[in-house]
Amino acid sequence: MLYIWRPEFGSALDLINFEFSFYHIDDEYSFSSTEQDISEEESALIHRVDQVFIHSPALMEKKGHLNRNTRYVPNGVDYEAFSSPASEPADLSNIPRPRIGYMGIIKEQLDFEIYIKLAELHPEWSFVFVGPMRNVSAIEGLLERVQKKSNVHFLGGKHKEELPAYAQHFDVGTLCYVVDGYSKFIYPLKINEYLATGRPVVGVPIPSINMYRDVVKIARTAEEWSEAIARCLSVEENSPELIAGRRRRASEYDWRRQVSDIAQTMCEHLGSRYVEELRRVQIAGSAPGHY
Structure with missing residues (x-):
């Protein structure tokens, strides 16, 4: 599973063997104080990966339509x-x-x-x-x-x-x-x-x-x-x-919940066996004394 978080790492799609690819957008990577169009590099990456995660509502509005497998997962808190x-x-x-x-x-x-x-x-x-x-x-x-x-x-x-x-x-x-x-x-x-x-x-x-x-x-x-x-x-x-x-x-944004959402989405790509295994681990982890 290939997990990418910056558009300049998109070349990894052609350099690494993987079964599923993910792109996590956690910033506006132009870093420009003036809003920029989506770069060709990033647009191509979004279209090619199997799943996109986006962390802010404005980025979701701007880029969330480019890949039908896009999920909004905001930043969290310990x-x-x-x-x-x-x-x-x-x-x-x-x-x-x-x-x-x-x-x-x-x-x-x-x-x-x-x-x-x-x-x-x-x-x-x-x-x-x-x-x-x-x-x-x-x-x-x-x-x-x-x-x-x-x-x-x-x-x-x-x-x-x-x-x-x-x-x-x-x-x-x-x-x-x-x-x-x-x-x-x-x-x-x-x-x-x-x-x-x-x-x-x-x-x-x-x-x-x-x-x-x-x-x-x-x-x-x-x-x-x-x-x-x-x-x-x-x-x-x-x-x-x-x-x-x-x-x-x-508390609605505890990191454990946010990471669980990402893990659930990843397991859905892998198949029902992985979804069931994740659920089993989550149930065990919610018991007293388990983390």
Whole structure:
């Protein structure tokens, strides 16, 4: 079984012996801020493989019609890790609350113009960024400006196992991207990671975030962001009922469920014997003491 995840690996179809081929689209691989047509390379790959998996609603709309065996499988979350209480990290404990957090790669797609305005409008809020910096040469000036703010804190990259503790000790999780022809197609991993903690979340109006309007505040301008974050900090938005609702929504996207969907689809290509074997393993794995 050949599993491909980038269009430039399509040549593997002619180099490797296999019985079934799969192409998993987990990004808009043009990486262009201006929306691009589907490349001939990727179009050919989508048409040739036996099965396509697509991770975001906008990519599903754009590319899902090219192969009749296409399945939508959105990004997931290690729900147990992010919902289980963790101790406050030492480098976060000295940062005053409320903490308005971002967790992920620090990159040019983040809207630092808005973060700067928010930091100026609300010196009483702490803005915390957890993650490594990558490909930021285009926004060096903005980064210099935001790093000079006394209420902005960059804590650097962390090990995967450490991330739940940071997310749990934010007061609000943010998904503040520049809305353009690239971000339209993303599905941020962190949306369900934030929600699994029960914390309120604010994001921009892109298709993958709009799906969560029932549990995520949507904002575009700095003024809208300011109002949305202020609401998220209210007692009402942190009620046990709303916390449970956010966690419940995230639990729908546990990675075990998402991977199970992919495995089920793969077994359907292989035949009924494999479908039955997968079902047997899943039943055994759901028993106490089995993982």
